Amino acid sequence: MPKDNELTLLSDDEIVNFITKGYHIIEPFLPKKFHTEIYKKLESLPTNPGDRIYKVVPDLQKIYSNNAVIRVLTSLLGNKYSEASHKHCHKNHPGTRSQMWHQDSLNIPALLDGNNRFPDHIKSVLVMYYPQDVESNMGPTALIPGSHLFKSAPDRNASHGNFRDQVIATLKAGSLLVLHFDIWHAGTANTSNKIRYMIKYLFERKHESKKPSWNHNSSENQRILERLEKDEAAAIQRSLIPKRNYLRMKMWNNIAGDAALKYEYHDKWAGAWPKPNNIVL
Amino acid sequence: MTLKQRILYLSAQSTDPRSPTISQAIHEPIKDSIVEIDPTITDIDYKSVHEAVIDGWKIVHFPDQRGSLSDTEIEVLGFQFILEKIEEFNA
Numbered sequence: 001m002p003k004d005n006e007l008t009l010l011s012d013d014e015i016v017n018f019i020t021k022g023y024h025i026i027e028p029f030l031p032k033k034f035h036t037e038i039y040k041k042l043e044s045l046p047t048n049p050g051d052r053i054y055k056v057v058p059d060l061q062k063i064y065s066n067n068a069v070i071r072v073l074t075s076l077l078g079n080k081y082s083e084a085s086h087k088h089c090h091k092n093h094p095g096t097r098s099q100m101w102h103q104d105s106l107n108i109p110a111l112l113d114g115n116n117r118f119p120d121h122i123k124s125v126l127v128m129y130y131p132q133d134v135e136s137n138m139g140p141t142a143l144i145p146g147s148h149l150f151k152s153a154p155d156r157n158a159s160h161g162n163f164r165d166q167v168i169a170t171l172k173a174g175s176l177l178v179l180h181f182d183i184w185h186a187g188t189a190n191t192s193n194k195i196r197y198m199i200k201y202l203f204e205r206k207h208e209s210k211k212p213s214w215n216h217n218s219s220e221n222q223r224i225l226e227r228l229e230k231d232e233a234a235a236i237q238r239s240l241i242p243k244r245n246y247l248r249m250k251m252w253n254n255i256a257g258d259a260a261l262k263y264e265y266h267d268k269w270a271g272a273w274p275k276p277n278n279i280v281l
Numbered sequence: 282m283t284l285k286q287r288i289l290y291l292s293a294q295s296t297d298p299r300s301p302t303i304s305q306a307i308h309e310p311i312k313d314s315i316v317e318i319d320p321t322i323t324d325i326d327y328k329s330v331h332e333a334v335i336d337g338w339k340i341v342h343f344p345d346q347r348g349s350l351s352d353t354e355i356e357v358l359g360f361q362f363i364l365e366k367i368e369e370f371n372a
Contacts (some may be wrong), residue, residue: 098317136320150356157357159290161306161316168320188320235303236358237294 007067009215010075012224018076018122019251020231022148022183023167028174029068034059035173039131042089042197053089053199063129063176064201072178075214076122077205078255084124084202092139092187092196099186101144102154117182119149120250124204128177131197134170139190141169141177141198146233147184149247150240157184165234210257218259225261228252282369285310289338289366291330292359296344298330303359310370330362338364 010018018024028035041057049056063069064083073081086106104126108116118124134140144163168188169177179185181202190196228248236244253260288308294300305325306316327333334340344360 140320142318142320153355156355159306160292160304162319162322162325163304164302164325186318188318235294235301
């Protein structure tokens with residue numbers, strides 16, 4: 001793995017974006033022909049290789065070990081992270097219906113509910129790679145920004161349908177979608193006549209960070225604090241906003257090591273009086 | 282033609298039917314009709330439950346005010362109203 005100084009790490013603002021929204025998009029960094037070849041290789045697979053996808057399509061390593069990916073993973077997961085055994089190739093045929101909104105789960109029986117949620121930390125991220133362009137009718141991944149801070153039960157949320165602030169990941173071939181493991185997402189309906197592939201890798205933090213693993217500038221701390229308090233993701237009920245802000249702050253502090261933010265009271269209400277209403281009494 | 286029930290789920294930001302909606306799903310009384318996440322839409326139809334009522338929908342279920350407290354273990358986003366419209370459909 002390259003040393004820190006060989007990578008252009010994420011900025012404070014990009015980290016805040018990830019904490020508040022739960023996702024980051026990596027634009028294509030290899031030629032389109034490369035991705036076309038991977039698509040052809042996937043088309044030739046007789047069965048789903050499951051975790052062994054990296055063995056049957058070895059060129060995937062050129063993507064996941066590229067500095068364009070490493071700089072993001074290092075920034076989010078610290079200087080030492082690992083590639084989990086779990087990998088998956090999703091083959092979304094024409095006519096495939098939409099999934100329900102869900103959080104991924106490794107269904108680990110040793111855990112009380114089969115899941116391991118970390119709404120106040122970045123312990124693991126999903127990295128979804130799309131070897132072809134994904135148009136809106138090809139079953140793009142949908143996600144709810146900011147939902148990684150909350151625990152979902154898919155059956156209790158099944159009646160939601162479309163969220164006003166949902167994000168539909170229509171992407172160019174070779175793009176990668178980096179997701180907080182707990183974000184609510186779904187594969188949507190493929191109404192096109194094209195197969196849409198998505199390959200999913202899981203990366204995990206190995207150590208707690210002693211200092212920020214991204215390009216941090218402590219002189220910006222007050223502005224960062226304000227963004228963590230005020231930035232909007234998807235609309236939610238007001239009663240969840242204090243919890244949301246607490247988890248955002250805790251997530252920053254859990255990944256920032258000695259650059260943890262200290263919350264100190266500051267007057268948010270001073271300033272201009274409200275403008276008079278144009279009502280004739 | 283027979284009268285049938287159309288069902289509309291709207292989740293709002295509060296129990297106030299005039300508060301902004303955050304999600305929507307419409308169930309049509311048509312065999313094999315599908316309700317799912319639509320990646321092609323740019324907005325949902327109603328900005329509030331009240332707007333849907335103006336459009337002729339009738340509220341048949343009001344959200345439980347105890348349903349979305351901030352310290353619950355499982356989060357259900359928004360406060361869900363269920364509405365209906367009775368309309369004529371081919372049998």
